[in-house]
Amino acid sequence: MKADLRTAMKQRVLVGDGAMGTFLYQMGFPVGISYEELNLISPEVVADVHRRYRDAGTDIFETNTYSANFDKLSKFGLESKVEDVNRAGVRIAKEVAGTENYVLGAVGSIRGGKRTNVSTSELKRFYQQQIFALLDEGVDGILLETFYDIEEMDIALLQARKLSDLPVIGQFAVEDVGHTLDGYTMPEAFRIMREQGADVIGFNCRSGPNGIMRAMETVAGRVGVPMSVYPNAGAADYVDGQFRYGATPEYFGQTAVQFADLGARIIGGCCGTTPDHITAIKQALADYVPQPIAEPDPAEITSRIVLHENVDERAGRGGQPTIVDLxxxxxxxxxxxxxxxxxxxxxxxxxxxxxxxxxxxxxxxxxxxxxxxxxxxxxxxxxxxxxxxxxxxxxxxxxxxxxxxxxxxxxxxxxxxxxxxxxxxxxxxxxxxxxxxxxxxxxxxxxxxxxxxxxxxxxxxxxxxxxxxxxxxxxxxxxxxxxxxxxxxxxxxxxxxxxxxxxxxxxxxxxxxxxxxxxxxxxxxxxxxxxxxxxxxxxxxxxxxxxxxxxxxxxxxxxxxxxxxxxxxxxxxxxxxxxxxxxxxxxxxxxxxxxxxxxxxxxxxxxxxxxxxxxxxxxxxxxxxxxxx
CATH class of the missing domain: 3.20.20.220 (TIM Barrel)
Structure with a gap:
């Protein structure tokens, strides 16, 4: 019988799977369709991707449900299928994963880094609907991925915590290594997430191993919980009408040990990664023995970002009163x-x-x-x-x-x-x-x-x-x-x-x-x-x-x-x-x-x-x- 996920992370570094969306794209499924709908109309295709990652050595499978929320599915006329899509995604992944591996319910950001007109109450409702279906179908935990700001991550995390005490992993996508989109330093963002009940905190998407490595270095020794990383396979290049990623499987294998040394206990891949990348990670970590996760030093945790201010706050041209003042x-x-x-x-x-x-x-x-x-x-x-x-x-x-x-x-x-x-x-x-x-x-x-x-x-x-x-x-x-x-x-x-x-x-x-x-x-x-x-x-x-x-x-x-x-x-x-x-x-x-x-x-x-x-x-x-x- 497999160990509890929290226990397993103390014993070894777990290998996550790779990309689902970009892999389906490489298989010939075009951009502009709902990849999550494939859970219902072509479950054998999704199962095939999961099997390839299983054969590559994956310990943790993500369900094909990243965008399976009301807001995203409504763009395809599928808003009435939220529960069906999520439940099907769990069943497909569990069947492939078997009894020895773990299945995480994948939940993606709805705002996606934009200040969209999705209200807080709508976010709560959408996340609760999706997370409930994933949990009820029997996942081993929830993976919140590609979140850009603390506000939305906190909303999703609280909905997960209201529904279950299973492990919750929260992953940020950051353009700047030091801050979230809403201006929090990464140590502060991690502290907030830990206090709100996240079991694992990390990074995915937006950059390759180098960028995520730099982001990890800003919080190393200050986290107090295991970390997870799912880098892209480098930056995408558009060649002959196709998106291509340059980071090789060998490169991913080389960086896997460095990620583990910095505290990563789950290492997988995001956009552009393939089963070959996962195989390289698995082989690199075969004999790796992780060190215990150290408790953070409170003195190391920085406060919310304080920025330099202009002398006159640019209140008006040359310090003149604004039209609002006038x-x-x-x-x-x-x-x-x-x-x-x-x-x-x-x-x-x-x-x-x-x-x-x-x-x-x-x-x-x-x-x-x-x-x-x-x-x-x-x-x-x-x-x-x-x-x-x-x-x-x-x-x-x-x-x-x-x-x-x-x-x-x-x-x-x-x-x-x-x-x-x-x-x-x-x-x-x-x-x-x-x-x-x-x-x-x-x-x-x-x-x-x-x-x-x-x-x-x-x-x-x-x-x-x-x-x-x-x-x-x-x-x-x-x-x-x-x-x-x-x-x-x-x-x-x-x-x-x-x-x-x-x-x-x-x-x-x-x-x-x-x-x-x-x-x-x-x-x-x-x-x-x-x-x-x-x-x-x-x-x-x-x-x-x-x-x-x-x-x-x-x-x-x-x-x-x-x-x-x-x-x-x-x-x-x-x-x-x-x-x-x-x-x-x-x-x-x-x-x-x-x-x-x-x-x-x-x-x-x-x-x-x-x-x-x-x-x-x-x-x-x-x-x-x-x-x-």
């Missing part, structure tokens, strides 16, 4: 001016200078709005600040950049002193001027707000310390032009909970809606900038009303604009906008003006109108004699 004191005007679609910036810069002279507090630049290619708002934002002194407020869309590109983009903004941003989802690429391009959407608008806030803590998206804190002031978009305003406000509250510092609305053309919006949002404690976009013509009014998402004109406004073109149309558009400003400035201190078709004279006039109505003087456009400059 709008608490007086009416504050943000004006939008679209970057050009060509390489000529002369008109744009002239518009920026005109709006600066009119008294705008910030110039906001969209990020390829309507998925139409325009000049980089990073470059133009820098030029605006450098040449005119007007604050740049840039939009950052989820559509065009993956996590890598988004963080790189934000780091560039920080370096240029552009610290006011508006996080938006972005219109789908297929509706723009390059319909064949891809829409990335690695992040939702909620997630991008949280991720940018993390930069303000001095922590990269990967969890790596950034040596200093960013100082981004983050805005979120709000569309009040909806049938159910209360539901739109509820969505807005989630953005505020994610970390939004201020709100900018879609253009509003109904005075009564402005009043209703004030009533619906009066409980919120962050400023709202009401969107006003003067209409340029009757055709412009009909286009906006009928074709642009998020914009809705009243019948009265459309009637007044009907048939008007040229200067006559723009004059009526400004008149209507002033009527809206009469209401907006009474109920809100934040005003967001949008310039149509580069007619910046219209928004300059409206900016001056706000100051005429305000009890505060324009900070830039009045001289001591109260005359317009």
């Amino acid at each position: 709008v608490k004191q007086r009416h504050t005007v943000i004006v939008e001016l679209d970057p050009p679609r060509d390489l000529d910036i002369a008109k744009f810069m002239k518009g920026a200078e005109t709006l600066k002279a009119a008294g705008a507090d910030a110039l906001t630049l969209a990020d390829n709005s309507l998925a139409v290619t325009r000049m980089s708002n990073m470059a133009l934002g820098h030029l605006v600040q450098d040449r005119t002194g007007l604050r740049a407020l840039v939009h950052i869309a989820c559509r065009d950049r993956n996590l890598i590109g988004t963080q790189s983009h934000m780091m560039g903004f920080d370096a240029l002193g552009i610290n006011h941003v508006l996080a938006v989802t972005g219109d789908p690429a297929r509706f723009g001027d390059l319909p064949g391009s891809s829409s990335v959407y690695d992040l939702t608008s909620f997630e991008i707000i949280r991720m940018i806030k993390q930069l303000n803590d001095g922590v990269a998206f990967s969890g790596k310390p950034l040596k200093q804190k960013a100082g981004f002031v983050i805005g979120a978009a709000f569309n009040p032009n909806v049938k159910h305003l209360d539901k739109a406000v509820q969505r807005l509250e989630k953005k505020i909970a994610s970390g939004a510092d201020y709100i900018m609305t879609q253009p509003v053309y109904d005075p009564q809606l402005i009043v209703a919006m004030r009533e619906a949002t009066k409980h919120l404690d962050i400023p709202i900038f009401v969107g006003i976009m003067p209409l340029a013509s009757g055709r412009n009014a009909e286009y906006l009303h009928n074709e642009v998402p998020g914009i809705q004109l009243s019948d009265e406004v459309r009637s007044r604009m009907a048939g008007l073109e040229g200067e006559e149309g723009r004059a009526m558009g400004v008149t209507i906008a002033k009527e809206l400003l009469d209401v907006a400035t009474e109920h809100f201190k934040g005003i967001y003006l949008m310039t149509p078709f580069m007619f910046y004279g219209m928004t300059a006039e409206l900016t001056q109108y706000v100051w005429e109505k305000s009890e505060h003087q324009c900070p830039t456009c009045f001289n001591p004699n109260n005359q317009l400059q």
Whole structure:
């Protein structure tokens, strides 16, 4: 009869199995399907992989259930099969493992390193559902793998502990050897896991043996429990349409003893590893006798990461007050001016200078709005600040950049002193001027707000310390032009909970809606900038009303604009906008003006109108004699 898993780890180093997903990929199963569904529709395939690892010398088998949770399976229409998939995965593994080997129920991270919109209560429910099925089918323990942050690992671990006292193994995937994604040092993360009841703690995925070795060295002698390691077979290379991994079985055999010397009591493989890698590990550890696991020295355990802070916290460009500070004191005007679609910036810069002279507090630049290619708002934002002194407020869309590109983009903004941003989802690429391009959407608008806030803590998206804190002031978009305003406000509250510092609305053309919006949002404690976009013509009014998402004109406004073109149309558009400003400035201190078709004279006039109505003087456009400059 096999020994209890906890006892077995005291006696010898146990050999785990290798990759399941990448091995199935190498066998010809394509990316984009649910490998976990194979437990139900092709159990013989999964059993075959397990048998290959058994023949290679595996002591511990993982069930093919890494992504077998409600959230991940729902993407394949399999959310009703969570219990079936997990139970089948256990039965297949147990049949192959026999009575002498161990079977661990594999449970993967749901958020996967992203700040997804999966709530804590949903995580608890999803993990409880999956772990219960695994335990009820008779696994020898639970393996929590590829977790990026303490918060999610802790949720999963607590669900496992509520359901069973069987061994629980928790494994982190770390990009930076010293920290989790949410900024905890690895010794601190391990201490928290140990106190919450983890029997084994370790690392898997994200890097090969060298990277995991370095991560282990940061916690060696400070753990107090056995460790487990499942490295990738090096970094993946994409050759001739296939992913290939370069770390050889021989290399894995050489590093296995080093892992054991550092306290590893379970050693297996993750992405790219094969039965040959497991054979090499087994042979290298054949005569290895492990030393007892030492209790950690409390003095060795570091506290939560403390990062260097900027002197002025980047509260504003050059230490200036942010627009959030300004709008608490007086009416504050943000004006939008679209970057050009060509390489000529002369008109744009002239518009920026005109709006600066009119008294705008910030110039906001969209990020390829309507998925139409325009000049980089990073470059133009820098030029605006450098040449005119007007604050740049840039939009950052989820559509065009993956996590890598988004963080790189934000780091560039920080370096240029552009610290006011508006996080938006972005219109789908297929509706723009390059319909064949891809829409990335690695992040939702909620997630991008949280991720940018993390930069303000001095922590990269990967969890790596950034040596200093960013100082981004983050805005979120709000569309009040909806049938159910209360539901739109509820969505807005989630953005505020994610970390939004201020709100900018879609253009509003109904005075009564402005009043209703004030009533619906009066409980919120962050400023709202009401969107006003003067209409340029009757055709412009009909286009906006009928074709642009998020914009809705009243019948009265459309009637007044009907048939008007040229200067006559723009004059009526400004008149209507002033009527809206009469209401907006009474109920809100934040005003967001949008310039149509580069007619910046219209928004300059409206900016001056706000100051005429305000009890505060324009900070830039009045001289001591109260005359317009």
